Amino acid sequence: MARSQPDTDVIVYEPQLCTGCRYCEVACAVWHCGQIDVTRSRIRILFDEERTAERYSAVNCQHCDDPICCAVCPPEALQKDQKTGWVTQNSSKCVGCEMCIVACPLSVPIFDAALRVAVKCDFCLGAPECVTHCSSGALRVCARDEAARFNERLYLSVKEDQ
């Protein structure tokens, strides 16, 4: 399978820097839906008060190299753009079968009941609003290989999280 270019960008999330202001959710909802309704936001921030370290986590699209969502999409509405590295969804091809929502371990795509299709992060076609509006710098755009190393350090090298 074709690999995406290493010089493409992805969004990375650094839980230690996040303050939980959820500006990203608002910015996303406004940019995509024109309304301040965070339930329609493509990025969600989770908060756990019990924890001492890493109180926050984000449900955000990783724009995977070999996306599971694209693999399971029956009408091939979800496509990985090999040039930009973005995993985007074509609403006019989507049939609303919710396979992507079911298959993604993070359930990144969400079902839009009004449009009767699944919607997901489209990288704001170049300049992600969540990153632009992140006040603490927890969300940032960085090169794919750097992001892979960062995520590896964050999620693969440490012991099981408690």
Next chain:
Amino acid sequence: MIPKVWNVSTQATRIYRFDASGCNGCDIEVLGISALVPVAELGIEIAERPEDANLLLVTGGANLKSKQELESAYRAIREPRTVVAVGSCAATMGIFKGGYSMTGPIDAIIPVDWYIMGCPPRPQVILGALADTLQLKVEGIEALLRTPQGFRGDPHVDQEKCVGCGACAHVCPADAIEIVGNGTERLVRFMRKDCIFCASCQEVCPSEAVELRFGDKVWFQGKETSTSEARLPLRACLLCGAPYVPDAQLNWALRRVDEKLEVGAADRSRLQRSLNICMQCRRKSLSEVREAKRILASLATRISA
């Protein structure tokens, strides 16, 4: 060639045709019958007044203005009264469903004996339904009524193949497909009266479970509501225990992942576990989000390595 026709019913049938506010598509198809067969030889006469008729052929979904006319026409026709509802509008109000002036469907106003499906039904179908209603014997009617290649009949769903994703219900322009979840299983039901045979469901079905069969009889009597249905058991969430999506859909997705991606054994078992968690739980707890990101990071590492 004009087929030989004869009528074995005891009396000649006189039809009163009533247009209860449709688009006139069905009316044109009704007129098309005369191009197929000599209607008079079928023992069918067209009545000019409802008082002369004993069969009421209704097209359209009935609106505020036609409702009373329809009621009085029904009262006026001679007994035994037979009412045939032609087309989707008559059966369910079709594309006019939800219109401000609509008062139908027809069976909400008067009793309907026969329904003829289609938007509009072909003249052959209307003739076939009339032949059934009036017990007409028409020589060569089988050839006449045979569905031409490319025309579609009732939708049928294959219980074995259906994954219960609900894509068919989302695309159905006539809202003919019901997805009912009653706790432990999901029911996919194709409503017979609403279907307009557009085959959108067949086109989008990811598992090719829906088929609009060629050559089906598309008229029916009385209260038959669904052509076919599939029952899918739902999987219970590993964490909260609530049923969320059908087993078949999860299996389908996993099979597709196996086909298209090269996932290592460890990642696959993690992915399989994550599929057993409902969508709400996946996005609820930090540890689950972390686990999911771990899977994705692991896949990315293997790929870049």
